[in-house]
Amino acid sequence: MNERRTPVAEKSTSSLGRMLDVLDLFDDNRLTRTAEDIATELEVSLPTGYRYVRMLVEAGLLQRVENSHYTLGPRIILLDHYIRKADPVLREGIPVMRELVQQTGFDCVSSGLFGTQLLDTHREAGSTPAALAYxxxxxxxxxxxxxxKVIVASFAPAPLHKLFDARHAEIVRCGLPSEWSDFRRYYAAIRKAGHYLSVGELEPQLAALAAPIEKSEGGVWGAISLVLDTARLAIVDTDRLAHLVKDAARRIGDRLA
Incomplete structure (x- = not known):
């Protein structure tokens, strides 16, 4: 399922902002673009589209591949390296995640919400690494x-209601409650439990048990999850796994505080 994106024409009005909107045109379905595509999507003239492409290529944010197509450039790899080193959740969390992997043998994944997109930021592989599509x-x-689910469960009522209204069709499609009162109760129960076990929700053969990394001032930094084959659920103590994941998330939160 692809994340719903705000049309680029609605995002920016400045010339610099519109040029940077070019980077949002690439996704799993469109890995390359032509200058003509870019001009059409941004609703700018073809010369302006070519100018944006040229400037982004010079900055290393785009690169030309074949048949006058462009894709994201190598500078983004470098920037991702710096992001990993500067990310406080990874800096404080990776040692704890490694301990959790040693205790359980399962993969441990950290995730965060960035704007409206939920992204995994790091994975520590277990003794038998899972085949993850993400x-x-x-x-x-x-x-x-x-x-x-544990991240959305951290939302205060007002932003949770806003999310419910904005993405109601997607919520129903995912099998979640279609009425606001039921939807709110659903996430309140997850928040009260302090963890959530998903079984085959995202990938049929996988289960995940997650807990939020809470901020001292409220809200969350993100979440960590243990990922395992659903077949292993019959032979593992999920209550103990929940305790270990919640404890690890708490320790990361304490370090960040």
Whole structure:
């Protein structure tokens, strides 16, 4: 399922902003673009589209591939390296995630909400790494899976209601309550439990148990999840896993505080 994006024409009005909107035109379905595509999508003239492309290529944010097509450029790889090093959740969380993997043998994944997109930011592989369809940087559905649910459960009533109204069709499509009162109770129960176990919600063969990394001032930094094959659920103590994941998330939160 692809994340719903705001049309680029609604995002920016400045010339610089419109040029940077070019980067939002690339996704899993459109990995390359022509200058003509870009001009059409941004609703600018063809010369302006070519100018945007030229400037982004010079900055290393785009690169030319074949048949006059362009894709995201190598500078983004460099920037991602700096993002990883500067990310406080990864800096404080990776050592704790590694301990959790050693304790359980399962993969441990950190996730966060960036704007309206739920992204995995890091994965520590277990003894038998799971085959995950999602990885760092690929947007995940917001209403399926353990990590998204514990993050959304942290929302205060007003932003949760706004999310409910804005993405109601997607919520219903994902099998969640269609009425606001039921939807609110659903997430309140997850918040009270402090964790969530998803079984086959995102990928049929996988289960995940997640807990939120809470901020001292309210809200969350993100979530960490243990990922395992659904077949393993019959032979593992999920209550103990929940305790371990919640404790690890709490320790990361304490370090960040």
């Amino acid at each position: 990885g760092r940087g690929r947007p995940r559905p917001l209403f399926q899976g353990a990590a998204p």
